[in-house]
Amino acid sequence: MQKVAVLGAGSWGTALSIVLADNGYDVRLWTHRRQQAEEINSNSTNEKYLQVKLPKQIQAYYELEKAVADVSAILIVVPTKAIREVCSELSNKLHHHPTIIHATKGIEPESLKRVSQLISEEMDAYNYDDIVVLSGPSHAEEVGERQPTTVTVSSVNEQNAAFAQDLFxxxxxxxxxxxxxxxxxxxxxxxxIIALGAGISDGLGYGDNAKAALITRGLAEITRLGASLGASPLSFLGLPGVGDLIVTCTSTHSRNWRAGNLLGKGYKLGDVLEQMGMAVEGVRTTKAASQFAHQQQIEMPITNGLHKVLFEDMNPRDVVDQLMNRNKREEMDDLSAFIRTDCSD
Known part of the structure; x- marks a missing residue:
């Protein structure tokens, strides 16, 4: 039986382990917590993160070297802040060359690097072109219950992308x-970032009109920044763009939405993060995107407003007032240049 290691036993790592187990693979789910590994192996549960019964093909490990021995693929699903440490250790433990896939959604502040770049920097045997990313609208809770879900895998190496597609x-x-x-x-x-904003909007008691505007204008910001960094604008109209925006901004399953909702109700960021008990990637990503916007000279008013709420202790309602009273503009000005460029040939 083909072996696959999943590094990160949070909700998303556990849900993807279920997909792999359903596909007939021997799944090795790694956690740095021995007690968590013992619960998974003894009870086939991971109660803190996902309330479903786990398939018997999932075995948990707390020793990284044993988890990755002889596997054909490694799926990395740890928080962005842990990527460098885990991948550096992984690089020292690997004695073969499995396919590396990651499903972590974040950007490293300061360096402004994407997760695939962090992985290739920390793992000497892997180039950027070797890495595969899995992303899309996918709540772990629904994936764990085998509800219909659709995602995208991407790699510069089309063979690796096809391998990941077949895997999942x-x-x-x-x-x-x-x-x-x-x-x-x-x-x-x-x-x-936009999911945090949607949660804040709901926490403030605003309605569907406000959320629709936030999602739509948020998509414009994401597309502007992405296009300036070399992405195709059309990618943001697909599953990891519009699809992920919809699912993350409109559901209580989303921890970014939940964190934003608490902020909108008046909680301080430190208290919110403590109450969540899990990584809220949007917080770090807001800091990174604000740096990106300044560096690329891209206008991102929603992102900058959220930065003021998160890191400058500004009242969320005051930020909304600022956004609503910005100078008048033509809506299509924001995207037309990028769309013309992308479709010109």
Missing amino acids: INESFRVYTSTDMVGIELGGALKN
């Missing part, structure tokens, strides 16, 4: 391929 696709988990890694990764990361 089944009757309830449909997988498309793409070669636009920049767009797929940025779509998955940047939508978390």
Whole structure:
């Protein structure tokens, strides 16, 4: 039986382990917590993160070297802030060359690097072109229950993307391929910023009109920034763009939405993160995107407004007032230049 290692036993790592187990693979789910590994192996549960019974093909490990021994693929699903540490350790433990796939949605502040770039930097035996990213509208809770879900896998190396597609696709988990890694990764990361904003909007008691505007104008910001960094604007109209925006901005399953909702109700960021108990990628990504926007000279008023709420202790309602009273503009000015460029040939 083909072996696959999944590094990160949170909700998303556990859900993707279920997909792989359903596809007949021997799944090795790694966690750095021994007690969590023992619960998974003894009870076939991971109660803190996902309330479903796990298939017997999933075995948990807390020793990384044993988890990755002789596997044909490694799926990395740890928070962005842990990517460098985990991949550096992984590089020292590997004695063969499995395919590396990641499903982490974030950007590293300061360096402004995407997760695939971080992985290739920390793993000497892998180039950027070797990495595959999996992204799309996918709540872990629904994936764990085998509800219909569709995602995209992307790699510069089309063979690796096809391998990942075959690895995951089944009757309830449909997988498309793409070669636009920049767009797929940025779509998955940047939508978390807009999800925070959607949660804040709901926490403030605003209605559907406000949320629709936030999502639509948020998509414009994401596309502007992504196009300036080399992504195809059309990628942001696909599953990791519009699809992920919809699912993350409109559901209580989304931890970014939940965090934003608490902020909108008046909680401070530190208290929100403590209450969540899991990584809220949108917080770090907001900081990174604000730096990107300044560096690229791209206008991102929603992102900058969220940065003021998160890191400058500005009242969310005051930020909304500022956004609503910006100078008048023509709506299509924001995207038309990029769309013309992308479709010109």
